[in-house]
Amino acid sequence: MSEHHHAPSGITRWIFTTNHKDIGTLYLWFSFIMFFIGGAFAMVIRAELFQPGLQIVNPDLFNQMTTLHGLIMVFGAVMPAFVGLANWMVPMMIGAPDMALPRMNNWSFWILPFAFSLLIYSAIASIFGFGGSAPNFGWTFYAPLSTAYGPASTDFFIFSVHMMGISSIMGAINVIVTIFNLRAPGMTLMKMPLFVWTWLITAFLLIAVMPVLAGVVTMMLTDRHFGTSFFSAAGGGDPVLFQHVFWFFGHPEVYIMILPSFGVISAIIPAFSRKPLFGYSSMVYATASIALLSFVVWAHHMFTTGLPLAGSLFFMYMTMLISVPTGVKVFNWVATMWKGALSFEVPMLFAIAFVVLFTIGGLSGLMLAITPADYQYHDTYFVVAHFHYVLVTGAIFGIIAGVYYWLPKWTGHMYNETLAKAHFWISTISVNVLFFPMHFVGLAGMPRRIPDYALQFADFNKIISLGGFVFGLSQLILLVVVIKCIKGGEKAADKPWDGAEGLEWTVPSPAPYHTFSTPPVVK
Amino acid sequence: MQFSPAFRFTAALLGTVAYCGNAFAEMRLDMTKGVTDISNQIYDVHFLMLTICAVIAIIVFGVMFISIFKHRKSQGHKAAQFHESTTVEIIWTIIPFFILIVMAIPATKVLVAMDDTSESALTVKVTGSQWKWHYEYLSYEEQNDLNVGFFSLLSTPRDQYDELEGPGATKGEHYLLEVDKPLVIPANQKVRFLITADDVIHSWWVPDFGLKRDAVPGFINELWANVPKTGTYRGQCAELCGKDHGFMPVVVEVKEQAEFKTWLAAQQQAKAEADAAATASLGKDMSMEELMAEGEQVYNARCAACHQANGLGLPGVFPGLKDSPIAKGPVAAHINIVVNGKAGSAMQAFGGQLTPSELASVITYERNAWGNSTGDVVQPRDVQ
Amino acid sequence: MSEKTTEYYVPEQSAWPIIGAVGLFTMAIGAANFIQQNTDKVNNEGSLGGVILFAGAAIIIFMMFGWFATTIKESLAGKNSSQMDMSYRMGMGWFIFSEVMFFAAFFGALYYARMLAVPWLGGAGSNAMTHEILWPNFQAIWPLTLTPAGEHLESMGAWGLPAINTALLLSSGVTLTIAHHALLAGERNRQIIFLALTVALGVIFLGLQAFEYHHAYAEMGLTLGSGIYGSTFFMLTGFHGFHVTIGAIMLTVMTIRSIKGHLTPENHFAFEATAWYWHFVDVVWLFLFVVVYWF
Numbered sequence A: 001m002s003e004h005h006h007a008p009s010g011i012t013r014w015i016f017t018t019n020h021k022d023i024g025t026l027y028l029w030f031s032f033i034m035f036f037i038g039g040a041f042a043m044v045i046r047a048e049l050f051q052p053g054l055q056i057v058n059p060d061l062f063n064q065m066t067t068l069h070g071l072i073m074v075f076g077a078v079m080p081a082f083v084g085l086a087n088w089m090v091p092m093m094i095g096a097p098d099m100a101l102p103r104m105n106n107w108s109f110w111i112l113p114f115a116f117s118l119l120i121y122s123a124i125a126s127i128f129g130f131g132g133s134a135p136n137f138g139w140t141f142y143a144p145l146s147t148a149y150g151p152a153s154t155d156f157f158i159f160s161v162h163m164m165g166i167s168s169i170m171g172a173i174n175v176i177v178t179i180f181n182l183r184a185p186g187m188t189l190m191k192m193p194l195f196v197w198t199w200l201i202t203a204f205l206l207i208a209v210m211p212v213l214a215g216v217v218t219m220m221l222t223d224r225h226f227g228t229s230f231f232s233a234a235g236g237g238d239p240v241l242f243q244h245v246f247w248f249f250g251h252p253e254v255y256i257m258i259l260p261s262f263g264v265i266s267a268i269i270p271a272f273s274r275k276p277l278f279g280y281s282s283m284v285y286a287t288a289s290i291a292l293l294s295f296v297v298w299a300h301h302m303f304t305t306g307l308p309l310a311g312s313l314f315f316m317y318m319t320m321l322i323s324v325p326t327g328v329k330v331f332n333w334v335a336t337m338w339k340g341a342l343s344f345e346v347p348m349l350f351a352i353a354f355v356v357l358f359t360i361g362g363l364s365g366l367m368l369a370i371t372p373a374d375y376q377y378h379d380t381y382f383v384v385a386h387f388h389y390v391l392v393t394g395a396i397f398g399i400i401a402g403v404y405y406w407l408p409k410w411t412g413h414m415y416n417e418t419l420a421k422a423h424f425w426i427s428t429i430s431v432n433v434l435f436f437p438m439h440f441v442g443l444a445g446m447p448r449r450i451p452d453y454a455l456q457f458a459d460f461n462k463i464i465s466l467g468g469f470v471f472g473l474s475q476l477i478l479l480v481v482v483i484k485c486i487k488g489g490e491k492a493a494d495k496p497w498d499g500a501e502g503l504e505w506t507v508p509s510p511a512p513y514h515t516f517s518t519p520p521v522v523k
Numbered sequence B: 001m002q003f004s005p006a007f008r009f010t011a012a013l014l015g016t017v018a019y020c021g022n023a024f025a026e027m028r029l030d031m032t033k034g035v036t037d038i039s040n041q042i043y044d045v046h047f048l049m050l051t052i053c054a055v056i057a058i059i060v061f062g063v064m065f066i067s068i069f070k071h072r073k074s075q076g077h078k079a080a081q082f083h084e085s086t087t088v089e090i091i092w093t094i095i096p097f098f099i100l101i102v103m104a105i106p107a108t109k110v111l112v113a114m115d116d117t118s119e120s121a122l123t124v125k126v127t128g129s130q131w132k133w134h135y136e137y138l139s140y141e142e143q144n145d146l147n148v149g150f151f152s153l154l155s156t157p158r159d160q161y162d163e164l165e166g167p168g169a170t171k172g173e174h175y176l177l178e179v180d181k182p183l184v185i186p187a188n189q190k191v192r193f194l195i196t197a198d199d200v201i202h203s204w205w206v207p208d209f210g211l212k213r214d215a216v217p218g219f220i221n222e223l224w225a226n227v228p229k230t231g232t233y234r235g236q237c238a239e240l241c242g243k244d245h246g247f248m249p250v251v252v253e254v255k256e257q258a259e260f261k262t263w264l265a266a267q268q269q270a271k272a273e274a275d276a277a278a279t280a281s282l283g284k285d286m287s288m289e290e291l292m293a294e295g296e297q298v299y300n301a302r303c304a305a306c307h308q309a310n311g312l313g314l315p316g317v318f319p320g321l322k323d324s325p326i327a328k329g330p331v332a333a334h335i336n337i338v339v340n341g342k343a344g345s346a347m348q349a350f351g352g353q354l355t356p357s358e359l360a361s362v363i364t365y366e367r368n369a370w371g372n373s374t375g376d377v378v379q380p381r382d383v384q
Numbered sequence C: 001m002s003e004k005t006t007e008y009y010v011p012e013q014s015a016w017p018i019i020g021a022v023g024l025f026t027m028a029i030g031a032a033n034f035i036q037q038n039t040d041k042v043n044n045e046g047s048l049g050g051v052i053l054f055a056g057a058a059i060i061i062f063m064m065f066g067w068f069a070t071t072i073k074e075s076l077a078g079k080n081s082s083q084m085d086m087s088y089r090m091g092m093g094w095f096i097f098s099e100v101m102f103f104a105a106f107f108g109a110l111y112y113a114r115m116l117a118v119p120w121l122g123g124a125g126s127n128a129m130t131h132e133i134l135w136p137n138f139q140a141i142w143p144l145t146l147t148p149a150g151e152h153l154e155s156m157g158a159w160g161l162p163a164i165n166t167a168l169l170l171s172s173g174v175t176l177t178i179a180h181h182a183l184l185a186g187e188r189n190r191q192i193i194f195l196a197l198t199v200a201l202g203v204i205f206l207g208l209q210a211f212e213y214h215h216a217y218a219e220m221g222l223t224l225g226s227g228i229y230g231s232t233f234f235m236l237t238g239f240h241g242f243h244v245t246i247g248a249i250m251l252t253v254m255t256i257r258s259i260k261g262h263l264t265p266e267n268h269f270a271f272e273a274t275a276w277y278w279h280f281v282d283v284v285w286l287f288l289f290v291v292v293y294w295f
């Protein structure tokens, strides 16, 4: 049928494209760039915290760095990377010719660069002194710090969040519709690869909570400019209301940032264990339980706001419960490896590191869920340690593992194994030097979001910063590996991993511009 | 072949557990045990959690490690093909569930114990504002109108932490954890804290008491502590509250009851004297030199955090006062904004925070420093 | 009209999405500048915000015309397989779900303010001190006609205009369903008449709503700034009214397309999407009527 099997060329290829592989590539590069920008801000944070005293940035600029680091990593790096992986892989995994709504797919992507330029412009203007302060109230932008007390750039931030929300919702609708409507004949729901399952559930979460985020920033906007009193006690509102609405979005959001990684890991571990995934259906049910529970745990971020006792107890118990399905996932991965025939190519190395380090992050999460203990942990570096373990060695490691796993399919070449191994080992060691001691300083009482600290925290902060610099620099290796792999390298077989399963490995490497124009039949 | 990651992290985890043992307690790696009954209970819950988590981690990573070690393709291990077992799935759903119950019971107990603020001897209202704490003594034993209250500000000199323009001064022992006037409370008596804020959300935290509660503007959160040991306890604001969030420590001094009573009486005395002095100052004229000298001091202590010592402010966040239309315009407007603040902005009402002579001098200072040179002199009586 | 395909249609490259992205960007810049010009945070002596916002909106409208024209052309050319039709349907369904969640945020805020925040300010639960020390004169009542800060306002009753509006919207749901049945039965005239009637009911609803707002502002002292009651009242009814406007525009387009004969008993996804949207707006109103006006 198709008029062209080859990609159109030039810049318009990318701007006007309706091809899921092109759009996937755009998302992945966008995310990579954002990871570097967000990482650069993190480097400023670590440099300032290298020793006590203010040396590099003033406290206001420090807060801007923290805020933008969090926002850019969450909304700019992790989420678009997942959408990029979904774009590339979901149609290929279910035997679909493309995403269900290809033009809307393009729109979802192209909103993002504009949304982030609004945000990053304010940071650049602030750093170079030709504008006021960039958003400086933390990525959680609690009212009233972000309403009555927010800088002028807050309004740009609000509209930028609206745009991100529109993009995410459309992206998620596309994924859901593709999965429900475009599966090849015979690809029943319970035959879908877990990556597809986890993304299906993630997309549901996105559609459910991104509008709530849009709602809360809209309330901020009207509180700032139209005299409403949502977050002001004088008018009968409550600043804590902000936190309820935000975290109703925010907690499902953190699972949005981990479930697709679970899916990636569930593809990689069986492939390199040469053994089918253990407990496929329980993995599906566990993922669904995590998603459902995620709607009733949000106030665990708010234990110190003075919740009523019954509320604290309810949210503590519900939060603890999430460990059960997550544990099932971890156990299933371990059981998949058990008595397999394991080999340790780089995707597998990252997957193993993921399981171990994510579990550490999950266990510290469980500690945070214990309300009385959270009174001591809350807003300290213990929390920072928790969420970097689940986000960096969880979400990001999952993404990196997926990139190594599918690079041969995308580019048609094998990556450079030596460099990739170096990337793995340097990253994995330094990331622990970076984030593990944060547990200690946090327990010892160092609050987060501070540009300067008491002297007893000095030694560990120096170590943390050094780990941070090494980890940051080692990500340049990843950049080199990816570019080299695109440029050339050993020719990749259609199925470069002997244990891999799935439709994506039945098409040539690199995957042709259009795949499965006629749906395959799955037995 | 390198050591497997699982091995290294099991080792790292064991290390952590060891760290938490008593031998390393002084190294400040673990949660502050604190001095109150509650803070000790919290510590125990924390330690229980840590131990259980470490054991789970060791078991899970241990199994994984064995698999990585023994079931390697390079050693010719052939993959088994089992991939399902409902029994196993049920087992590893149920066991964690019971572990959670073991954790939840003590946690619930502590939480319930913390909730009861009744029958306290002393009630203190704690108000956070950008970036200082205000302590107001509402009632002590039988007394109900104590009329004692003061602000508590960071006392670490600016040149110790500000190294943006070159190396700072040597940092003191309690760098960033010291204040001009600490909160003083009696030992062995139940103290109730009423926590609130004037502007944004802050969070009042003393690790040694196991207390942390957000100060939410417009609402009051209650907390209590019964501290058995005298001494000085230090904490920090624990909720991002703007630029100087890192510079609003909490310092609490716990005194024996008798000592506390003496202190309280002295405070009441001092307060009465200060009120009298303020009234007296209204009748007096101060010279320009006096006003400028006192004004500079007040300005640097109370205003420079936002408007900066050089009067330039932070563009887009805090207006500069040098050449500002208000500081060079009509005096009345200037007095008004300093005394009454500006609602819904970071500019707070200083009328209740500073004495008339301080207000007069800081306004005079602002109208004549940094080349503003309006020549205006504002007297204490003008600011009433 | 040509034969329907069975192959899934992957459209050619398209410029509309990027135009849409630029449009949103322009609107965002415009809106942010516009909104700041009446604050003294920024000494903005009349910015171009309004103009930019307008330009952005124009780009979006242009994009919508172009984009919809393309899809209509494709549909008429028979490029849409039934599978494609299903994609559109599912897409619209999930979009409406996302709208439900957007309203849920505001309903949630109303619930929280009414059931928790206001009673707490009045001393309920463990908040005796909040009341005694911070807001000693405050009475926790709903509707909140006297705010903690001491502002008076009047609340909106349910049995005047709002009840009429409820009747209007409910009957518009009926007329729309009649139009739908007519469409399925191929009775074009009836279809057009009842569609037009639905639009008319929607427009009357909006007119009454505007009248109600005017009354609230001019005579009742009830404004967006009237404490949490005013905030939730205007945000909920306002966003609802905005959705009614969008729905009415969609219905108008459907009326025009009906006149042009675009919609057939077999192929009328656009009509169904519009109908779903209208019913959704209807249901939201019922909730509004009950929790905002009535109780």
Ligand code: HEA
Pocket (backbone or CB within 6 Å): A140, A254, A255, A257, A258, A300, A301, A319, A320, A322, A323, A324, A326, A327, A328, A330, A358, A359, A360, A361, A362, A363, A364, A365, A366, A367, A368, A369, A370, A374, A377, A378, A379, A383, A386, A387, A390, A391, A394, A395, B056, B060, B096, B097, B099, B100
């Ligand atoms: C990918 C993101 C991600 C993930 C997956 C998680 C997972 C979890 N998080 Fe985390 N969290 C964040 C991202 C994430 N979090 C972020 C970003 C913040 C900070 C936000 C901010 O304030 O800026 C945060 C903050 C945060 C807090 C608030 C802390 C505070 O501010 O005071 C709490 C409190 O309960 C919490 C709990 C949990 C729990 C219980 C889980 C659970 O899902 C973990 C479950 C996993 C396990 C438990 C490990 C594996 C299980 C087993 C091996 C089974 C056996 C174990 C037992 C049954 C004991 N998290």
Ligand code: HEA
Pocket (backbone or CB within 6 Å): A035, A036, A037, A038, A039, A040, A042, A043, A045, A046, A066, A067, A069, A070, A071, A073, A074, A077, A078, A137, A138, A139, A140, A384, A388, A391, A392, A395, A396, A434, A448, A449, A450, A468, A471, A472, A473, A474, A475, A476
């Ligand atoms: C997925 C999300 C994600 C990721 C990947 C990261 C990655 C990192 N984070 Fe992130 N972090 C958050 C999410 C994330 N973080 C969130 C949500 C917060 C809370 C924000 C808030 O409090 O509001 C936070 C807060 C936070 C803090 C606390 C700040 C504070 O409380 O004040 C710190 C401090 O050390 C920190 C450090 C780091 C470091 C060193 C990395 C490193 O892993 C980054 C490594 C990557 C790079 C460095 C990029 C590589 C680039 C180069 C090598 C090029 C170099 C270029 C130049 C120097 C120009 N983060």
Ligand code: CUA
Pocket (backbone or CB within 6 Å): B128, B131, B201, B202, B203, B237, B238, B239, B240, B241, B242, B244, B245, B246, B248
């Ligand atoms: Cu006050 Cu942070």
Ligand SMILES: [Cu+2]
Pocket (backbone or CB within 6 Å): A250, A251, A254, A297, A298, A300, A301
């Ligand atoms: Cu959470």
